[in-house]
Amino acid sequence: MHTAPSDTEPVSRTAPPSGSASRAGRALAQIAAALVVTLLLLVVVRLPWAGDLGMHAATIQRLRHSLLHPGNPLVDADTPSPYYSPWMLLLGVVAKSTGLSVFVVLRLAALAGLGLLVTGVWRYVRTLSAHRAAPAPALLSLLLLWGPLLFNWSGFLGLNSLALTVAYPSVFALGLAFHFWAWLTRAVRGRTAWGVWLGLGALWALILLCHQFTGVVASLGGLAMVLAARPAREALLRLGAGLLLGLLVLWLWPYYDFFALFSAGADLEAIHRPLYQDLAGRFGLVLLGVAALGFRWHRDHRDPLVLFFCLGALVFAAGGLTGHYSWGRALPAALVPAQLAAALEVVSAGRGAVRRVWACVLPAALAVGAWTQAGTLGYVVERGALPGVVAEKYRTPWVGYQWMVRAGVRYGDVVMARTFPARQIPAYGAYTVAPGYPDVFLRDAGRREAAVERYFADGTGAQERRAILREYGVRWVVGGDPAPWLREVTVGPGGQTLYRVLP
Template identity: 40%
Template sequence: MSMATRGAGLLTRRRVHGATALHGRRRWRPSPYVVFGGLFWIIMSLAFWRVPMCCDFGQHAAVVERLKDNLLHPRHPMADLPGAGSPYYSPYAVAQGVFARASGLAGWEVVKLAGPLNLLVLLTGLGRFVKVLTPRQWAPVLALFAMVVLWGTRMAWWSGYLGLMSMTGNLAYPSTFAIGLAFWAWAWAGSLAKSPRGAGAYAGLGALCGVILLVHPISSVAAVIGVVAFAASAKHPLPALWKWAVTAVTAAVIAASWPYYSVFSLVGDESVDWIHRQLYTEMPQRFWLALIGLPALALRFRRDRRDPLVLMFALDCAVVAYGWLSGHYTYGRILGLTLVPLQFALAIELAAPRPWRRWRMALGGVAATGAAIGFFTLQAGAVVPRALDPVGFDQPPRWPGYGWAVSQMRKGDVVLTNGYYPTRSVPAYGANLVAPAWPDASLAEDTRNRRLQEVRDYLSPDATRAERTRIVRRHHVRWLLLSPDQKVPKEAVVVAWGPRTGEVLARVSGGSAKASGGNTNRRETGNTNQ
């Protein structure tokens, strides 16, 4: 590149070397969020991978196994029953099933690989969302760390809760993917609120909301609330009202067109409310550190009565309160996202350029103290392995594995058990339960409860051999998985023992012809001599 200079009354040209020879192009430098977000992605992915299968992981792996077997007409995720109408068969799960069929990977392997992918969607969505709210470079970094440590001092472990400890278990769940998409939807809605565009942009946002609705219906409640908050925060919302209606209609059409289940049939479903009642217990202890962001949110309200984060927080609180007052405790599942406006408002305020005013310095000091309390009292064990832990932090749960048991089974075998761990883990490998552990819209709750009672009847010390045989034949039971204190029936043959739990795997003769083939008998005979 040459530069013109004036010297001795003449216009001359001088060759310039170095960085300015790049024809005006700047050298790319990663933003603080790219650096810290990338480091977080690596650390959290490793933390997630080191935690063995636990909690709902087995349920989601079982879903992939059923889709791998039959992509168009999968069976019930946990039992040898029809699966039509199960909300677990979402676009997210179907995509995993397609990948499992193409790659040949097992369901649990596919779910394990989904963790880092979901985290990537979450982190990119968070960065884009915060960028719509503020141009401050450090705001996304502070928002990320506020989101994962500013919770409370009592464990909040649930799908859709994004504390460090909870993320070690739920990164691979559909809820995490849906929340990542929700961040992208909020960023999209925020850009439309600032700069209205053609109807196509609103239809695209509606399609994204429809996908979120299908992937994780309860998270979609918070996602839609965020979109509504941004629509209401626009300077002139009424002229664009019909465009926002396009968003709503498109979302409804996308959701209604999904062939695997009807998402609208879940409205008013009370089958899982009893499970979610515990979400409303010990709420102050679980969430009090997030309230550090309340002054920042109040300041945003003072500046703008229609601030989107303020509207989002108010609407989220209203839905959570409705869940408590109505008894539909499932709505408490959005409690994790209810904290986002508090956490992000705090992050944006603390990302303001220096010099700070005294009140902001005080807020920063309180936030730093709260982050330290949250990390060291509750969250540190998520990312600090026990071998490197000098203090003894609480660690993520380490459930026992059941490879020793499923190695004796064939896919589709029916297992009778009432153990907490095996009922949530064994179906991940393709086995079926007599009684599913969780309610599912594809199975009448009365039927599930009847099956649970039959399992209790079979395992009762007072059960006769004739009663047990009737239950085994009715459900084609092939295996019993019993705790050490449960008596093995005389007609059952012990095959293996759990190396960690002492649980007993025993064979009974009630399986189908396919399940009782020669290959299975050969393996059982070999293990009987143990």
């Protein structure tokens, strides 16, 4: 009968290697992990803008003005939003009570999320191996063991991706997920009080509310821990109680209907299709972890990381085969266990040639991954100070629209803008006519997008343009052609002209 290791018992009972080479390798891994964390802390200071940062800033803007009825974060409409999570509500309270700017609050969120992530990885890895050197290579593998092609997406832990998303709720949720797995692993290994299981249920619901896709990953990981441990009937009853409490929390959350999201997948498939492209280039180095999982399976057919990987790979493959591309967001449920397995194999592969080979192959793979993501340095060092080959890998963050605020755009004003500016403008308090991101609760999103397209189309007449502006209460226009009913106010970066709509 399979017996799970205790909190202080390593997965492998093989004695750790001795000698100066081994000690030097452990010290090098710890130094490298510390440097990577330091780099991310410096990134928080700069907080590069790309992707969804404007959405999360807009969410805090709405909550700081109305905690109870914030409305849609992007457009002037009274709708719920899945972005109004418990974590964002707390950040809104911080912004409202302290008067701090939204971007300062986002930096605080980034620090909290990064802290949760690092400590969560440490705690979870300690349930998998008692070797004191294990957490450092585990963290490095999660951040660097990806592929030769750069890949950035929220909920994915690549170094460059994390640098761009460190203030996102997905990072906070990932940190909670690692703590959840560590807590659950300890709970299923022994007799645990009812309160612990209820706490686990509440934590599971919190992760799902804060970032739904990461909640799926956390759920798959939790299922793997339970299947691996084969807990007693009493523990299963308490686990059931925790699940019921978690479902109750999800049902009672007042800011949006969590269960309504299950019918919203069709609106998200197109934007997630790229997750199924260039798999070898983006994730090729993870094959090393898949090999490590094979070794772990050979030693234990109910290894939790093996089960975790299989569940994640199954959901990801099912999404690709059925056209449910949003299921691709479950891919971290396959990546994380493989990356952790690659790192843990260094400290659990036993003595001799196998360990020596693994201790050479993993650092080489990590070096390739680090080189792929070397452009991350550009977020803390001026591009001109970087070596030319590194500077070529750097991608300049978005400029932002602070210049519009200085020109007179105020909180609650409606701005006519195309999709790209619409992803940033609400971060400063204004609304746009159409949302810059898919919105599953905004029923007239398609109509709004069509209105923006018609307004900026070459063949649209003056009367139709003015009718669109009146319909949506537009006070400002970014870009487009001048018109008698528009007064040019300023020109921003990239030659973007800001017009005020005349009465």
